[in-house]
Amino acid sequence: MEASTPGVTRPIRVIIADDHTIVRDGIRAVLKREAGEFEVVSEAADIPSLIREVREHKPDLLTLDLTMPGGSSLGALPACFIAHPTMAVAILTMREDPEYARQALRAGARSYVLKEAEPAELLQAFRLAVAGGNYLHPRLGALMATGEDGATDSVALSEREREVVRLIANGYTNPEIAEQLNVAERTVKTYRARAIEKLGFSSRAEITAYVRRVGLAD
Template sequence: MDAVRAINGESAPHVTVVLADDHLVVRAGMRLLLSQDPAFDIVAESATLPDTLRAVEQHHPSVLVLDLNLAGQSSLGSIPELQAASPRTRILVLTMQEDPAFAREAMRNGAAGYLLKEAAAEELLGATRQVAAGASYVQPSLGARLAVAALDTPGAAADGALTVREGEVLSLLVLGHTNQEIADRLHVSVRTVETHRARIRNKLGAESKADLITAARERGMLA
């Protein structure tokens, strides 16, 4: 099988996707999951960084789903080059690297989203939809760790420190989830979510969603 494989479908969905992973089985799994949504058209697959760059230059996909390790080569530092090759392409990192430092660096380099391979199938679909729509996405559990890690750095205000749960709620809030959706995802009551929101607003001095987004970005949770 070629490292880059064009896939010609009978229809032309409005979200084109390139899958970059050096494991054939992983690519097959991603292709199977994304094909559940008729809005997605998998236009190419790649297993190396050079082939990924060629695929992006050739297809200018809406979304590039990118592993951080391709054939033994880190793709983290290549995100700006991939972005420059196709500025309208949104890059969703899908990786086993759960260290918040990798997520922070990927987002700073230009990635639109960061998702762990352990995520549920529905989360991959949702994350791909969100980045394709122009939003940022960080897996909520990792977003919480990013917030906590940022607050552990020198100069972080102690009175603004978020708990892990508050970090999860903040991450979901800035991604556009309602109180009910957050409650469902975290398996808590809506009242509990409202309490967390109030505490987050008080700690961060955030009165609006724009304030929350700014606070999340400052904590490395968004690009």
């Protein structure tokens, strides 16, 4: 059954940003079933194309994967908002971690939904974002409301620090991490040093154990 967004001009123009074609196709299929409520105007598979497409198309809604090639998804949002300040952003991710959700909301996202969500939940998150509201996956919302953020292990790493730690645990070297994140190797070393200082670890084994414990492992 159609459930349009009150007070919002239709169709809602959407850019889908995810580095996996199957995910982009899935979101497109969900939106297509909504009787013209949404119009997918473009897609992006990496950060440079994301910024370029937002500048060109100025969508009402950006659905954004939290981890994409070519840079930081959240780090790209300032450039996107400069190009189109009224754009709504809905994060669609596998990262079930309150700290990631907090960082996304601080960066300007309005919705944070997991990729495991059913189509009805995705549409609710998208509609609320476009209408100026907020949506959090229920489990994340409960953790954030009660302060029971066990998944963060009481350590507030930045998005990039967490990404570097995750890649270290997956066996990547500093040069390989630099290539993955499209940054200089010295930048990787800086993030690594900051994360290790915050965590109090000195070995890859300790980092790997932490990543598994807090659910950052691939």
